[in-house]
Each structure stands twice: as structure tokens, then as C-alpha cells.
Amino acid sequence: MKKSIHHILIQPYLGISLLLLVFLLKGFLFVTILPIFQGPDEPIHYATIQYFAEPKEKNWDIQKIDKEDFFPDGDNTNTYHYSQEIKKTAEISQFDEIKFHGTNTSLFLSGSDGAIEQTLPQASWKKYIDSYPPSIVGGPSLYYLVTSQIEKFFSSSDILVRFFSIRIFSVFLGILTVLLAYLTTLKAGFTQKQALVISTIIAFQPMFTQTAAIINYDIPLIFAFSLFTYATVALLRHGFQWKYFCFLFLGALVGILVKGTGLILPVLIFPILIYLIYQKTDFGLGKKKFFFYLSALFVIAIAFFIIFGPKGTTEIFTDFSATSNFSSPLESLQKYIVITAERWDFFELTYWGSFGWLDAQVSDYVLIFIWLTEIVALAGIVYAFFFKKIPSSFLPEKKYIIFMILMLVALQGLIRFYDWKIFYSDGSIIIGTPGRYFLPNIISHFLVLFFGLGSFFSKKKHFDILLITSLILMIGFFFYSLFNIIIPRYYL
Amino acid sequence: MIKKIPKKYYKFFYFGFLCLIIFVIGYRFVSMLTIPDSSFNFEKKDTSRIYPFFPITQKFSASENNLNQIKIILKNINLQVSDKITLELNNESCNETIAKMDITNTSWRFPIFDRFSFPAISDSRGKTYCLKITYFTKNADIKKSDYPEVSLDSQMLFIQPFENTRPNFNKKASSLVMRPAYTNGGILANLTTLKNRISQDKPLFLKNNYLVTLFISFLTLTFLLLLFIISHHSNKK
Numbered sequence: 001m002k003k004s005i006h007h008i009l010i011q012p013y014l015g016i017s018l019l020l021l022v023f024l025l026k027g028f029l030f031v032t033i034l035p036i037f038q039g040p041d042e043p044i045h046y047a048t049i050q051y052f053a054e055p056k057e058k059n060w061d062i063q064k065i066d067k068e069d070f071f072p073d074g075d076n077t078n079t080y081h082y083s084q085e086i087k088k089t090a091e092i093s094q095f096d097e098i099k100f101h102g103t104n105t106s107l108f109l110s111g112s113d114g115a116i117e118q119t120l121p122q123a124s125w126k127k128y129i130d131s132y133p134p135s136i137v138g139g140p141s142l143y144y145l146v147t148s149q150i151e152k153f154f155s156s157s158d159i160l161v162r163f164f165s166i167r168i169f170s171v172f173l174g175i176l177t178v179l180l181a182y183l184t185t186l187k188a189g190f191t192q193k194q195a196l197v198i199s200t201i202i203a204f205q206p207m208f209t210q211t212a213a214i215i216n217y218d219i220p221l222i223f224a225f226s227l228f229t230y231a232t233v234a235l236l237r238h239g240f241q242w243k244y245f246c247f248l249f250l251g252a253l254v255g256i257l258v259k260g261t262g263l264i265l266p267v268l269i270f271p272i273l274i275y276l277i278y279q280k281t282d283f284g285l286g287k288k289k290f291f292f293y294l295s296a297l298f299v300i301a302i303a304f305f306i307i308f309g310p311k312g313t314t315e316i317f318t319d320f321s322a323t324s325n326f327s328s329p330l331e332s333l334q335k336y337i338v339i340t341a342e343r344w345d346f347f348e349l350t351y352w353g354s355f356g357w358l359d360a361q362v363s364d365y366v367l368i369f370i371w372l373t374e375i376v377a378l379a380g381i382v383y384a385f386f387f388k389k390i391p392s393s394f395l396p397e398k399k400y401i402i403f404m405i406l407m408l409v410a411l412q413g414l415i416r417f418y419d420w421k422i423f424y425s426d427g428s429i430i431i432g433t434p435g436r437y438f439l440p441n442i443i444s445h446f447l448v449l450f451f452g453l454g455s456f457f458s459k460k461k462h463f464d465i466l467l468i469t470s471l472i473l474m475i476g477f478f479f480y481s482l483f484n485i486i487i488p489r490y491y492l
Numbered sequence: 493m494i495k496k497i498p499k500k501y502y503k504f505f506y507f508g509f510l511c512l513i514i515f516v517i518g519y520r521f522v523s524m525l526t527i528p529d530s531s532f533n534f535e536k537k538d539t540s541r542i543y544p545f546f547p548i549t550q551k552f553s554a555s556e557n558n559l560n561q562i563k564i565i566l567k568n569i570n571l572q573v574s575d576k577i578t579l580e581l582n583n584e585s586c587n588e589t590i591a592k593m594d595i596t597n598t599s600w601r602f603p604i605f606d607r608f609s610f611p612a613i614s615d616s617r618g619k620t621y622c623l624k625i626t627y628f629t630k631n632a633d634i635k636k637s638d639y640p641e642v643s644l645d646s647q648m649l650f651i652q653p654f655e656n657t658r659p660n661f662n663k664k665a666s667s668l669v670m671r672p673a674y675t676n677g678g679i680l681a682n683l684t685t686l687k688n689r690i691s692q693d694k695p696l697f698l699k700n701n702y703l704v705t706l707f708i709s710f711l712t713l714t715f716l717l718l719l720f721i722i723s724h725h726s727n728k729k
Contacts, residue, residue, distance in 0.1 A: 015724070019717060025713060029707065029710055032690060032698040032706070033690060035693065102604045103605070105530050106530065112688040112691035114691075115692075117692070160693065193721075193724055200717065468502075468721070468725055471718075471721065475714070476513035479514065483517055487690075488602075488604075489603070491689045492525065492527075492673075
């Protein structure tokens with residue numbers, strides 16, 4: 001009997017299957033706990049999905065005003081050009097009162113049926129937008145094309161069924177991301193046990209959990225980055241293989257089709273290809289000339305992409321025609337760097353634990369602990385790369401870590417460049433780079449983090465103790481976020 | 493130290509550590525597990541300083557029986573070792589103390605609201621109570637900017653505006669940002685009400701018994717996953 005239990009426990013797929021099941025249940029739980037529209041930007045994302053689900057022939061009256069005359073008030077959902085159904089639901093659920101107001105909650109009725117449910121039987125609200133310009137998200141649209149099919153499939157059901165079903169779609173993208181985290185960790189050279197621990201730690205990161213349970217195009221972007229990361233690590237490990245190259249290409253394609261930030265992925269294909277080619281041959285040029293020519297080719301390719309790439313996404317890099325309050329881009333850049341450094345706390349907070357409309361926040365003490373851990377990990381990376389003579393056999397090779405650091409730097413650079421561009425023209429921080437914008441690199445982030453921490457250990461068993469301790473702390477952090485922050489904020 | 497402990501015993505340390513974390517989180521959760529009055533929300537917020545030894549009071553009427561907690565926002569709390577803020581629940585005339593709690597520099601505070609808990613008052617419905625907040629300090633040189641503050645709402649949410657007894661205070665028709673909370677009799681009854689609240693405005697497949705099943709399954713499987721991982725890592729092979 002004891003032997004058969006042990007046999008079950010050592011099945012290689014049991015651990016990861018259990019983790020994916022736990023993630024599914026955790027996702028459903030988060031889908032339920034966050035009240036309707038209380039995920040960041042959910043009304044406009046859901047409005048965009050409804051817009052994509054509208055019939056092609058719009059046989060209803062549409063009132064139009066000039067785009068220049070349309071100024072929706074951020075504190076009043078009724079001023080947006082959403083469908084009547086969204087506006088009414090937002091009004092009944094007291095959306096404007098609750099968002100950004102940590103002290104406010106819904107008006108709870110006795111029993112388990114809420115105000116929306118009691119109104120729905122008598123309601124015949126329009127599901128389409130009848131005021132233009134519509135309040136929707138512009139840019140790449142793959143996420144909306146897919147989720148609008150869910151909206152259409154449940155078109156005969158009420159808004160609660162449709163809205164929460166689309167949230168559940170995000171959970172499945174989250175499951176794929178966790179699976180990719182496991183596979184990437186394995187490919188990078190960790191053992192199966194370590195891969196399970198690290199992917200569980202990633203799966204329980206509270207902000208990732210929230211992002212994988214709301215209506216937002218961040219989760220498909222996280223999936224795209226994760227697929228890209230997995231494919232690259234596999235290519236670095238096995239050399240060029242069509243299977244992994246297709247995954248790489250697919251990751252980049254999904255990335256650019258769901259959100260502007262995904263633009264960085266096709267650009268990163270070039271240095272990866274250069275490295276893979278160099279592993280095979282340097283064409284008799286020698287190392288220096290090879291990298292010189294290919295770097296030149298890389299720059300030309302980027303220039304080509306910026307000039308001829310899809311407008312609307314590339315012009316942010318090329319268009320400097322906007323007027324500015326600053327005397328020069330350099331002056332604005334200096335000021336932007338100062339402001340960004342001052343806002344580092346906000347960035348950390350919104351990466352790790354600022355839920356809903358950033359109005360349910362974890363304690364500063366938790367953040368200080370995380371911040372100190374990250375500093376130690378950073379020191380470990382410096383130590384491993386520049387001072388440690390014999391690399392630890394239980395840690396990934398440096399090439400994987402260099403690639404992941406490149407991913408982290410590239411995404412940071414892109415988002416902050418975009419943020420600075422707007423700062424340059426408007427004179428104030430508009431986008432604000434909340435930490436969740438950097439969640440697409442969550443796998444790279446955690447692998448780099450554990451590489452840094454692990455570099456201080458010389459024995460695998462000590463590193464394993466660190467991993468299990470980190471796992472317990474992360475699960476504790478998750479439960480703390482759920483039971484001490486999120487549930488009290490919305491319900492107690 | 494690590495060398496001396498056989499690997500098979502590591503799991504006991506891991507589970508001990510996990511149990512400690514779960515206990516702390518669970519204890520905090522139970523401390524917050526009351527059912528606050530949700531019949532009003534707060535609009536424009538302001539603050540008022542609490543001058544040392546000059547209490548601030550707010551009268552309010554309980555809407556339910558079993559009043560057992562008051563959620564209140566206190567800000568700018570930089571208490572020295574001998575300082576304290578005393579929260580008192582008094583009778584309507586503000587002269588008879590029903591419950592009392594001190595906040596000192598070692599108090600473990602809650603997110604968003606501070607929570608003033610006391611034994612449930614079984615016949616509180618319809619009765620008027622007076623919340624009194626007093627700041628005590630021995631530091632005579634303390635600057636005004638270091639005084640603690642209460643958060644205020646510009647609406648009249650309760651039966652009377654809040655009162656600040658400090659000299660030269662201009663009385664305003666505003667209320668303390670506070671919420672009375674009630675218990676339904678015990679943890680299980682409060683959890684049932686919480687389940688009902690979470691279930692509201694959710695589709696059928698995510699509410700009531702489905703929600704309870706989801707919660708229990710998630711907690712059970714998470715524990716099993718941890719058991720699996722820790723047992724696996726504690727094996728010699």
C-alpha cells in the first residue's frame with residue numbers, strides 16, 4: 001500500500017496537473033470575489049468586446065458628435081459612450097462610488113441576490129453602442145475578436161453570465177502561462193521538483209492571479225511573452241528547431257496582435273536568430289566581424305520595421321512633432337527619470353499587490369521585505385556573473401539568464417520610452433507605468449530572481465530549502481492578499 | 493545546524509512555518525469578520541486633527557442588534573512609546589463607557605480602516621451611541637503637523653455632526669469616516685453572511701453552494717499540492 005502511494009506520488013505529471021487544477025480553482029475564486037467592473041479598466045475592455053460582438057449592419061439610430069468635443073468624465077460612467085446595459089449595470093452596482101475608494105462597498109441586500117439580479121428580470125437594456133465616437137480600446141484587436149465570440153455565444157443570457165464567462169476565459173490563459181512557466185523552468189536546467197516549486201510560486205503571485213481573472217488584454221500578452229520565453233529557452237538549449245521557432249514566431253505574433261507592448265517581441269527575434277546562427281557558423285568572418293555585420297543588419301531591420309511597420313504602433317517611436325513644455329527632449333528626459341525614481345514605490349506596489357482599481361493595497365512591510373529580497377538577488381546576479389569562479393551546477397547556464405535579463409530590460413525600456421514620450425508632450429505622467437504592465441515577463445523575472453538568490457549557495461540542498469521557504473512565503477502572501485486585503489476591502 | 497538535521501525532518505519545519513503563517517492570516521481575518529453597515533458610502537473626504545487631550549466625538553444610531561465593531565479611519569499616526577489613542581464607545585450622553593480600546597505605537601493596525609472591536613451588544617438596534625477618540629501624549633513639544641487625524645466626510649451620515657472639543661474649532665456639518673459593524677452570532681454565521689455578500693450579483697454557477705464548494709476544493713487541493721511538494725523535496729532521492 002505504502003509503495004503504491006509512493007508510486008503515485010512520483011508520477012512526473014501529477015505535480016503539474018495538481019498545480020494547474022489548483023490554479024483553475026483559484027482563478028474561478030478570484031473571478032467571483034472581484035465585483036463586476038472592479039478589475040482595472042474592465043468597463044472599457046468589456047465595452048470593446050460588446051462593440052466587436054455587434055452585428056455588422058448597425059440598424060439602430062446612432063448619435064454622433066465630433067471626437068474633439070467628446071470628453072468623458074472619469075468619475076462618471078454615464079458620460080462614456082458605452083452600451084446602455086453597461087451604464088445601467090455600473091450605476092446599479094455603484095461602480096463610480098466604489099472604484100478608487102477603498103472605504104466604499106456595494107449596498108448589500110439580505111440574502112444572496114444583489115441589486116443587479118433583482119433588476120435584471122424587468123430590464124431590457126440595449127447591448128449596443130448608440131453614441132459615437134464609441135468609448136472603446138483602439139489598437140490591436142485579437143483579444144476582442146476572440147472574447148466577442150464568447151459574448152455572442154451567451155448572447156441570450158444576462159450580462160452577469162456573459163461578463164463572468166469572459167473573465168473565466170482569462171483563467172484559461174493563466175493556466176497556459178503557468179504550464180509554460182513549468183516547461184521553461186525545466187528547459188532552463190532546473191530539476192522537475194524545482195520546476196514545480198518555481199511554477200507554483202509564479203502561479204500564486206497575487207497580481208498575476210488577479211490579471212488572470214479579469215477582463216483585460218494583459219493576460220493574453222502575458223501568455224504571448226511566456227510562449228516567446230519558452231521557445232527561446234528551448235532554442236538556446238537545443239539549437240535551431242522548427243518546432244520551437246514556430247512557437248517563437250507565434251508568441252511574437254500573438255503579442256503584436258493583442259497589445260502595443262507586444263511590439264518588442266518581433267524585434268527580439270533578431271538577436272536570438274543572430275545567436276543561433278553564430279552557434280552554427282560565423283561564415284568565416286571571425287567573431288568580431290560577424291557580430292558587427294549582424295548588429296548593423298539588426299539596426300537596419302528595426303529601422304525598416306519602424307518606417308514600414310503598422311502605423312499607430314510604430315509612430316510613437318518616430319513622431320516627435322508634438323509640441324512640448326520642455327525646451328528639449330533631454331530636459332524632459334532628465335525630469336522624467338527623477339519623477340520615475342520617486343515613483344518606484346508605486347511601481348513595486350502595483351506589481352505585487354494593489355488590487356481592483358489600485359484601492360486595495362498590501363502592507364508596506366511586505367513590500368520592504370520583497371524589495372530587500374530583490375536587492376539580494378541583484379547582488380547575487382552580479383556575484384555570479386563577475387566574481388563567482390565555479391558556477392553552481394543546480395542553476396541554469398548564464399545564456400538563459402542573459403536572455404531573460406534582455407527581456408526584462410527590453411520591456412522596461414519600451415514601456416518607459418512610451419511613458420516618457422507622453423510626458424514629453426503633455427508635461428505630466430499620464431500612463432504612469434503601473435507594475436502590472438511588467439507582468440508579461442513574470443517567468444523571466446522569477447527565474448532571474450532565483451538565479452540571483454541561488455548563486456550564493458554552493459549546495460543544491462540549501463537552494464532547495466530556499467525554494468520551499470519561498471514557496472511557503474508566496475502562498476502565505478497570496479492568502480494574506482485574499483483574506484486580509486481583498487475580501488475585507490469589498491465585503492467586510 | 494542544517495547538516496545535523498536529517499532531511500526527512502525538514503517537512504516538519506516547513507509545515508510548522510506554514511501553520512504559523514496560516515494562523516496569523518486566519519486570526520487577522522477572523523478579527524475583521526464582522527458585517528459592516530453598507531447602507532452609505534463616503535464622498536468628499538477631509539481630515540481633522542486630534543489635539544492632545546481634546547476628544548473628538550461622533551454620535552450614531554445602530555441599525556442592527558449585536559453591534560460589535562466600529563471601522564474608523566485614523567491617519568498620521570506617529571505615536572511615541574508613551575503615547576496612545578483611546579477609542580471609547582459611550583452611551584448616548586457620552587458619559588458612560590461601554591467599551592474601550594487603546595492604540596499604541598506597538599498596535600498592529602488593519603488595512604484601510606482601523607477596527608475597534610468589543611463584545612457584541614445584543615440589543616443595539618435603534619439605540620444611539622457616542623464614539624469618543626482621545627489622543628494622549630507626554631511630549632509637550634510635539635508639532636501640530638504630527639497630531640493624529642480622523643478622516644471626515646462632508647455629508648451628514650449620522651444623527652449629528654462629529655464634534656471636536658479643541659479650542660477655536662469651527663463646527664462643520666460633517667461626519668467621521670466610520671462604519672458600525674455587527675455580528676450574526678458567531679464565525680459560522682458571519683461566514684454565511686459573507687458568502688451571501690460575495691454571491692450577490694454573480695451568475696448562478698459562481699454563487700451560493702458552488703462558491704462554497706470552490707472555496708473548500710481550492711483550500712484542500714492547495715494543501716495537497718503543498719504536501720506533495722514538501723514530501724517530494726524531503727525525500728532522500
